Amino acid sequence: MSENAAPVSPAPDASHFSTAELLAALRALPYREAAFLLTRLTQGRSLEQSAAFYGISPESFSVHFLRAALGVTRAASLPCRPPENDAEEDVWARALTGALEQDTVGVPPALTETLALCRRMRALGQEVTGALQAAEREEENSPTRRREDLMRRLAVMALLGLTAWLYCNRPMEEPPKRSIPPPSHQR
Numbered sequence: 256m257s258e259n260a261a262p263v264s265p266a267p268d269a270s271h272f273s274t275a276e277l278l279a280a281l282r283a284l285p286y287r288e289a290a291f292l293l294t295r296l297t298q299g300r301s302l303e304q305s306a307a308f309y310g311i312s313p314e315s316f317s318v319h320f321l322r323a324a325l326g327v328t329r330a331a332s333l334p335c336r337p338p339e340n341d342a343e344e345d346v347w348a349r350a351l352t353g354a355l356e357q358d359t360v361g362v363p364p365a366l367t368e369t370l371a372l373c374r375r376m377r378a379l380g381q382e383v384t385g386a387l388q389a390a391e392r393e394e395e396n397s398p399t400r401r402r403e404d405l406m407r408r409l410a411v412m413a414l415l416g417l418t419a420w421l422y423c424n425r426p427m428e429e430p431p432k433r434s435i436p437p438p439s440h441q442r
Contacts, residue, residue, distance in 0.1 A: 297380035
């Protein structure tokens with residue numbers, strides 16, 4: 256290393272992630288992706304149970320799970336790359352599912368960090384679930400959340416008031432005047 260080169264820190268080790276680091280990575284994901292990971296890893300459901308919970312096939316769940324796992328790997332700043340095509344995605348999904356079921360099954364090199372992160376999340380499942388619930392409670396009780404709820408209620412009340420005002424002040428239409436035919440003179 257030369258004098259002017261900045262020190263390079265090694266990539267974080269997924270097998271040593273703390274609950275807080277996992278929580279931060281999960282919260283960076285869209286809700287649905289995080290839900291797939293939580294269902295499978297922290298709740299301890301099997302592939303079949305998880306797929307049945309979402310009403311999809313196990314193969315489809317495996318693909319969604321792979322995408323979510325790659326997303327959390329990126330959110331955790333670990334090296335990963337997306338699959339190059341649908342065939343590779345299917346192979347990776349099966350490999351990740353198999354490796355989570357049996358520790359002896361290998362995965363492609365591109366999935367090693369993702370697998371390590373998934374195993375760590377499964378090992379800290381109860382702690383991650385508890386931390387997520389605590390974070391949700393904290394967010395619900397935050398002043399920002401209360402202010403947003405108050406603003407929503409005021410907006411709804413304003414819309415209801417405006418609707419009532421418009422209803423009460425609508426122009427009254429007069430019923431159409433019926434023309435009365437002139438009396439006919441019979442001869």
